[in-house]
Each structure stands twice: as C-alpha cells, then as structure tokens.
Amino acid sequence: MAGKASNPKEKETSAPEDDVCLPKEEPPPAFLESKTFRLISIVLYLGGISGLGMVLALYYLIFFDSSMPDIHLKFPVSIGGHPVQKVHEYQ
Template sequence: MAASASSDPLPDDVSLPKEQPTSAFFESKTFRLISIIIYLGGISGLGMALAFYYLIFFDSGMPDIHLKFPVSIGGHPVQKVHEYQ
C-alpha cells in the first residue's frame, strides 16, 4: 500500500493549470501564408543587405603581398617582380 501512495507524484491539494485551447487563426491557411511570406521576405532582405554590403563597403582589391613574394613555377616568376622598399 505504501508503494502506491509514493508513486503518486502530486498531493491531492495541488492542481495543474489547464491547457488553453489554441486559437483557430494559428491553425488557419491565412496564418501559414503570412508566416511563409514573412520568412521569405526576411531571407531575401538579409540577402539584399549582404549584396549592398559587398557593393558599397567590401574592398576587393588584391593585396600587395604578391609583389614581395612572387609566385613561381619551376623557378621562373609568373608575374613581373617589383622591388620592395
């Protein structure tokens, strides 16, 4: 008898909150369409922001380190070697 009383996790005076029924709007097709449009708009907006960053702020110039350490194939430099001062 003592085992059955200890297997009950809650005393009799404790009650759990009752589940709230979900709104019909969150299960409707309209909500699904709105959430897909917001998701795709967010992804596209982030892509556009990244594209603007690369167009405006990103420096795509080649660094001058290749002038100091020229690439060579078989001991012959591939590009013109400049003197570094």
C-alpha cells in the same frame, strides 16, 4: 392486448432510435493553426531571406574592398622557378 398494439405505433411515430449522430459544431480554428497564418509566415520568411540577400549584395557593391593585397608582390607565384608577375624590389 389493445394496449400492446398501441405501443408499437407510438414507437414508430416517436423519434427513431438510429445510430446517426449530427456533427457537433466545432469552434473556428485558432489563428496560429489557420491557413492564413501559414501563408503570412511563409511570405515573411521568404521576404526576410530575400531582404538579407539584398543587404549582403549592397554591402559587397558599396563597402567591400576587392583589391588584391600587396602580399603577392613580396611572395610571387612561380612556375618552374620563373615568377609569373614582376617582382618589385623593396628596400
């Protein structure tokens, strides 16, 4: 019996048999899944959209011709049969 009495003491001093597990070390996340990559992609997206808007605005300011075509002189708009604009005579 003395041998049986020593076994429970050995179990108490040895490592406890609990269901507790230490978390395993996870590798750092891949760059494409990181928060830094998401922030960089958002900044690039917003910069691209804003840049295209600026290019379009510069096009309209510099190159776009906003003058009315002469088609309104040939076919004037009339209200009640009276032309709204002067009609030029074409030969």
